[in-house]
Amino acid sequence: MFQTVAIVGVGLIGGSLGIALRERGLASRVIGIPRREATIAEALSVGAIDEGTLDLRRVSEAELVVLAPPVLTIPPLVAAMAPYLRPGTIVTDVGSTKGALMGALSELLPPYTDLVGGHPMAGSERGGVLASRGDLFEGSVYVLTCIPRTRPDSVARLAVMARALGATPVEMDSDLHDDAVARISHLPHVVAAALAESTGQSALSQEVLRLLVAGGFKSTTRIASSPPEMWRDICLTNRDAILAALTDFEGALAQFRQALETDDGGALFDAFARGKQVRDSLVPVTLPGEPPK
Amino acid sequence: MFQTVAIVGVGLIGGSLGIALRERGLASRVIGIPRREATIAEALSVGAIDEGTLDLRRVSEAELVVLAPPVLTIPPLVAAMAPYLRPGTIVTDVGSTKGALMGALSELLPPYTDLVGGHPMAGSERGGVLASRGDLFEGSVYVLTCIPRTRPDSVARLAVMARALGATPVEMDSDLHDDAVARISHLPHVVAAALAESTGQSALSQEVLRLLVAGGFKSTTRIASSPPEMWRDICLTNRDAILAALTDFEGALAQFRQALETDDGGALFDAFARGKQVRDSLVPVTLPGEPPK
Numbered sequence: 001m002f003q004t005v006a007i008v009g010v011g012l013i014g015g016s017l018g019i020a021l022r023e024r025g026l027a028s029r030v031i032g033i034p035r036r037e038a039t040i041a042e043a044l045s046v047g048a049i050d051e052g053t054l055d056l057r058r059v060s061e062a063e064l065v066v067l068a069p070p071v072l073t074i075p076p077l078v079a080a081m082a083p084y085l086r087p088g089t090i091v092t093d094v095g096s097t098k099g100a101l102m103g104a105l106s107e108l109l110p111p112y113t114d115l116v117g118g119h120p121m122a123g124s125e126r127g128g129v130l131a132s133r134g135d136l137f138e139g140s141v142y143v144l145t146c147i148p149r150t151r152p153d154s155v156a157r158l159a160v161m162a163r164a165l166g167a168t169p170v171e172m173d174s175d176l177h178d179d180a181v182a183r184i185s186h187l188p189h190v191v192a193a194a195l196a197e198s199t200g201q202s203a204l205s206q207e208v209l210r211l212l213v214a215g216g217f218k219s220t221t222r223i224a225s226s227p228p229e230m231w232r233d234i235c236l237t238n239r240d241a242i243l244a245a246l247t248d249f250e251g252a253l254a255q256f257r258q259a260l261e262t263d264d265g266g267a268l269f270d271a272f273a274r275g276k277q278v279r280d281s282l283v284p285v286t287l288p289g290e291p292p293k
Numbered sequence: 294m295f296q297t298v299a300i301v302g303v304g305l306i307g308g309s310l311g312i313a314l315r316e317r318g319l320a321s322r323v324i325g326i327p328r329r330e331a332t333i334a335e336a337l338s339v340g341a342i343d344e345g346t347l348d349l350r351r352v353s354e355a356e357l358v359v360l361a362p363p364v365l366t367i368p369p370l371v372a373a374m375a376p377y378l379r380p381g382t383i384v385t386d387v388g389s390t391k392g393a394l395m396g397a398l399s400e401l402l403p404p405y406t407d408l409v410g411g412h413p414m415a416g417s418e419r420g421g422v423l424a425s426r427g428d429l430f431e432g433s434v435y436v437l438t439c440i441p442r443t444r445p446d447s448v449a450r451l452a453v454m455a456r457a458l459g460a461t462p463v464e465m466d467s468d469l470h471d472d473a474v475a476r477i478s479h480l481p482h483v484v485a486a487a488l489a490e491s492t493g494q495s496a497l498s499q500e501v502l503r504l505l506v507a508g509g510f511k512s513t514t515r516i517a518s519s520p521p522e523m524w525r526d527i528c529l530t531n532r533d534a535i536l537a538a539l540t541d542f543e544g545a546l547a548q549f550r551q552a553l554e555t556d557d558g559g560a561l562f563d564a565f566a567r568g569k570q571v572r573d574s575l576v577p578v579t580l581p582g583e584p585p586k
Contacts, residue, residue: 121507124508141504141505179497180505183502184507189509192509193549194545195481195568196575198538198542198545199571199575200567201544202476202541204473206575210574210575213576215416216478216516217478220485223512223513224565225573228563228565229562231561232561245491249487249491251494252491257539257543260536263529268524268525269525270521271486271490272517272525275486275514275517276486276489276518276519277493278517279489279514279517282503283511283514
């Protein structure tokens with residue numbers, strides 16, 4: 001499907017993409033361009049790349065360049081690699097925020113290259129190339145976003161790639177994407193991190209807390225284990241949408257506080273019932289024997 | 294181990310306990326006493342009970358009475374059944390809050406019966422007897438709490454039962470238990486419900502949100518699907534501890550808000566890193582190939 005693919009930034013997503021492209025015969029050669037030398041050996045060990053280098057100029061060999069480092073490091077990287085990109089190269093990214101990034105990249109990339117934004121909505125709280133899996137994208141949604149000059153056939157090629165990874169490609173406007181993921185992904189990460197942090201502020205011993213940790217805490221805070229650098233960048237590039245979502249969340253939380261303070265069983269029941277109604281409508285109920293969704 | 298066990302309130306926990314007691318030969322007979330007639334047939338169909346009745350007086354046949362309805366319904370039930378309990382009967386419960394309940398029950402129960410508080414820290418967001426599983430308690434912690442008159446051999450018998458269910462029995466002071474579960478279980482339920490509710494307040498279409506729902510939202514809000522009635526009662530019986538935990542959480546969340554409002558990348562990184570540190574210290578990191586914890 002592609003001759004040479006360069007993956008710039010080889011963590012969980014870049015590494016998993018590399019494994020999947022290689023395992024499924026979607027690329028003849030995958031060049032990994034990580035930030036740190038040590039990552040090259042790790043990426044080779046898990047089969048994520050055919051070869052690795054720290055030399056950004058090697059993007060000149062690629063038909064497809066995938067940008068997969070933390071979002072804020074992407075623009076300077078693209079500025080540095082731009083002179084070496086060859087005509088017709090498709091540049092894509094895997095960032096969790098699209099609006100600001102697409103605007104910045106469209107100005108940095110030479111007009112003889114093409115840009116398709118990408119957000120494979122798959123991941124794990126465990127970052128790093130060693131956590132990579134070739135089946136990471138199976139069953140997930142792969143959002144594709146365009147800028148005015150994006151060529152339809154470039155989008156089509158990435159859609160075919162997404163399907164070959166086992167994902168469902170969905171073309172979406174950048175701003176709509178950013179608003180939606182602020183609600184469905186970014187705010188949950190902020191909340192999970194704040195919840196975990198506040199648990200640590202308890203006067204109770206770690207030993208007692210660790211003893212009593214059960215399913216609720218584990219699942220509610222699972223994504224608090226995600227890499228802080230990645231989530232800092234996501235917050236900084238989707239600030240307004242996350243703040244709007246946070247304001248709604250604070251409002252819902254304030255209703256719980258008031259119901260608790262006034263011992264209002266009816267208000268508590270209603271608040272829990274509203275949460276259940278939304279959750280059950282957005283995520284199908286798990287049936288007996290199925291893994292939790 | 295026990296002749297006849299009466300399970301009063303036959304939902305997920307009562308039903309799972311019934312299945313486990315019967316499958317593991319821990320009780321010769323399990324009588325289910327649910328609130329609704331229809332539950333008897335459901336409980337029989339999943340093997341949770343040997344026979345069912347709505348007649349509370351049947352607790353007179355039981356060597357062990359397990360109270361497993363929503364917490365606030367327990368005291369009136371116990372007041373109604375108290376005259377029929379026979380001498381030597383052990384009464385236990387499976388409630389998520391212990392302090393207030395233990396105080397109330399110790400006054401309602403005849404002095405010739407014994408009381409051991411219990412909190413099997415296992416569950417599921419799916420309530421109801423049809424979700425019951427005999428292995429629900431495997432690998433979980435089973436908290437046991439006492440009042441001054443509790444006989445040591447009653448606690449010992451319930452500890453043996455907990456081990457036979459596959460759980461680890463832990464004896465703990467009621468107030469310490471309530472403080473700890475406010476942090477590790479009750480606040481997470483409030484936060485998950487508020488997060489789910491606020492997602493529903495978005496102006497975005499359900500269709501777009503449902504399309505983009507991924508692992509983060511699913512796990513963070515999983516327990517928002519829990520039965521509202523159960524969580525109303527837990528909040529009402531552990532109000533002060535939950536409010537204290539909520540205050541710490543609001544403080545952690547306010548740091549995120551301030552960092553977002555001031556575009557403070559350093560503060561965002563630090564806040565995410567603190568959440569990650571606490572989460573990783575309380576829950577061991579998942580290794581490759583293991584299911585998420």
